[in-house]
Amino acid sequence: MPPSRQRNANTESVDNYLKAILALSGPEEQRVSSTSLADRLGVAPASVTNMLQKLASSLLPLVEYERHRGVLLSAAGKRRALEVLRHHRLIETFLYEVLDYPLEEVHEEAERLEHFISERFEERIAVKLGHPKFDPHGHCIPAMDGKMPKQISVPLTDLREQGTFVVDSVSDQDALLLRRLRAHGITPGARLQVASRPPDDFVLRTSGVSKALHLSRDLAAAVRIRSAH
Ligand SMILES: [Zn+2]
Numbered sequence: 001m002p003p004s005r006q007r008n009a010n011t012e013s014v015d016n017y018l019k020a021i022l023a024l025s026g027p028e029e030q031r032v033s034s035t036s037l038a039d040r041l042g043v044a045p046a047s048v049t050n051m052l053q054k055l056a057s058s059l060l061p062l063v064e065y066e067r068h069r070g071v072l073l074s075a076a077g078k079r080r081a082l083e084v085l086r087h088h089r090l091i092e093t094f095l096y097e098v099l100d101y102p103l104e105e106v107h108e109e110a111e112r113l114e115h116f117i118s119e120r121f122e123e124r125i126a127v128k129l130g131h132p133k134f135d136p137h138g139h140c141i142p143a144m145d146g147k148m149p150k151q152i153s154v155p156l157t158d159l160r161e162q163g164t165f166v167v168d169s170v171s172d173q174d175a176l177l178l179r180r181l182r183a184h185g186i187t188p189g190a191r192l193q194v195a196s197r198p199p200d201d202f203v204l205r206t207s208g209v210s211k212a213l214h215l216s217r218d219l220a221a222a223v224r225i226r227s228a229h
Contacts, residue, residue, distance in 0.1 A: 018077050031069055034070065078146070087113075087114040091114060107137075139151075153226045
């Protein structure tokens with residue numbers, strides 16, 4: 001592999017680790033176990049340990065890692081993770097709004113492009129789109145300085161009571177689920193009337209549709225909701 005290609009492959013892989021740690025550590029920035037990281041990235045636990053040791057011992061460490069306590073992003077690691085996330089979500093928004101990609105196809109394309117766009121390209125997309133705050137899945141786009149407001153929402157599967165809610169966001173991880181949700185009218189901003197929840201099915205109605213919808217646990221797990229008020 002020519003040196004430049006090699007460097008790209010490394011950058012891409014490092015970026016993916018940083019992004020996965022950011023996602024798994026959540027708003028409370030908890031330590032992430034290498035097992036859950038291996039699961040999310042679909043790689044062997046031994047390779048995860050290797051990579052984390054490398055990232056923790058570089059000149060500018062991107063993570064803080066202790067074998068039995070898991071891993072945290074360092075300030076530099078968090079900055080890079082948020083930058084890649086900003087790229088990812090801006091690209092998704094651009095593909096969706098300007099190039100008319102279907103919602104379920106933007107994630108995969110953004111996964112490829114996010115590592116390689118220049119700062120100039122990023123800025124041009126942001127300007128063209130009017131500095132959007134949310135991507136088409138309903139996720140916050142980090143600002144240029146890395147600031148990202150906390151989203152107040154809960155997974156539909158955590159719902160404790162019936163009522164009317166608004167879809168806050170849908171997961172971008174599974175294109176098939178996303179297509180099925182979209183077919184049911186469950187997209188960010190849609191209103192949901194939830195009539196029952198497990199141990200039964202999730203039974204709900206979307207606005208303007210009179211027929212009740214039975215949602216499997218899989219589908220429900222991909223949806224985050226917030227109060228309608
Ligand atoms: Zn995505």
